[in-house]
Amino acid sequence: MENQFARPDGRRCDEMRQVSFLTNFAPHATGSVLVSFGNTKVICAACLEKKVPSWMNNLETPQGWISAEYSMLPYSTLTRKPRPSMGKQDGRSVEIQRLIGRSLRAVADLSKIAGYTLWLDCDVLQADGGTRTASISGAYVAAKLAVRKLIEAGELAEDPFTDSVAAVSVGIYEGNVVLDLPYVEDSAASVDSNIVMTGSGKFVELQSTGEEATFNADELSKFIDFAKIGIENITKLQMEALA
Numbered sequence: 001m002e003n004q005f006a007r008p009d010g011r012r013c014d015e016m017r018q019v020s021f022l023t024n025f026a027p028h029a030t031g032s033v034l035v036s037f038g039n040t041k042v043i044c045a046a047c048l049e050k051k052v053p054s055w056m057n058n059l060e061t062p063q064g065w066i067s068a069e070y071s072m073l074p075y076s077t078l079t080r081k082p083r084p085s086m087g088k089q090d091g092r093s094v095e096i097q098r099l100i101g102r103s104l105r106a107v108a109d110l111s112k113i114a115g116y117t118l119w120l121d122c123d124v125l126q127a128d129g130g131t132r133t134a135s136i137s138g139a140y141v142a143a144k145l146a147v148r149k150l151i152e153a154g155e156l157a158e159d160p161f162t163d164s165v166a167a168v169s170v171g172i173y174e175g176n177v178v179l180d181l182p183y184v185e186d187s188a189a190s191v192d193s194n195i196v197m198t199g200s201g202k203f204v205e206l207q208s209t210g211e212e213a214t215f216n217a218d219e220l221s222k223f224i225d226f227a228k229i230g231i232e233n234i235t236k237l238q239m240e241a242l243a
Contacts, residue, residue, distance in 0.1 A: 005176045007178060009038075013178045015179065016180045016234075017038030019234055021035050021237060022034040023242075026045045031141075031147070032044065032142050033142045034125070035134050037134040038128060038130075039126060039128035041134075042123065042125060042134045044138035046118060046119065047146070049117045052116070061111060063114055064110050064111075064113030065116075066120065066143070067118075069119070070097040070132075073123055097122070099136070099205065100122060101120070103140075103196045103205065104139060104165060106165065107163040108161050109162055112158055112160035116156075118147075122138065129182040129183040130180060133169050136165065136166065136196060140166065144161060164199035165196065166231050166235055169181050169192070169193065170193045170194075170230075171189035171192045172191040173190075174188075175190075177222045177223060177226060179230050191208065191213055191214075192209050194206075195223065195224070195227035199231075199235045208220065
């Protein structure tokens, strides 16, 4: 029974790890944060570039762009992770950085940064499960800090963000739905899910995969219920960090 189930770190099934946002961590970035989801730690930095992708140059209505780069530092895992070869990234990193970019663009009015690209660099300092969800949650804080500074400097006229965005993992571990999985649970989970939501409770993306297993509608519904609990917690901490 779930009420008798004990997670490796003693948390309740619907309980987050300790989450924190240490702002202005990288002083040369326009906006930055060290985000921690338990022992997972990611440096997220935001910088503005006066340039957009070439395909945007012919748009009738000028717009800007938000893009992300994601990497895991060689010493972020228990065994050294080699740096990618020049110009080559592994498929997982490409997938995650695209997810980060999509998540931030979902809550932005790109016309308000017309002619500019807002770059979000997410570098995993220490990995213990949930690096993509921590990256998305931290990237939003870094982006908001950057926008605030750019508005104060007169480089942007107004804030392009229409809502906040955060992400959290949910999965099935030893037959139980659990929230915010560390590596020991994530590596053994029969179902893995990453859910991205806005601060107002709308969904941006749901990624749910059975790892040699299946899941039913009731379990999917519970994923969403648990994710809402986690996102509300993260959103509150994001707002406190930005206050």
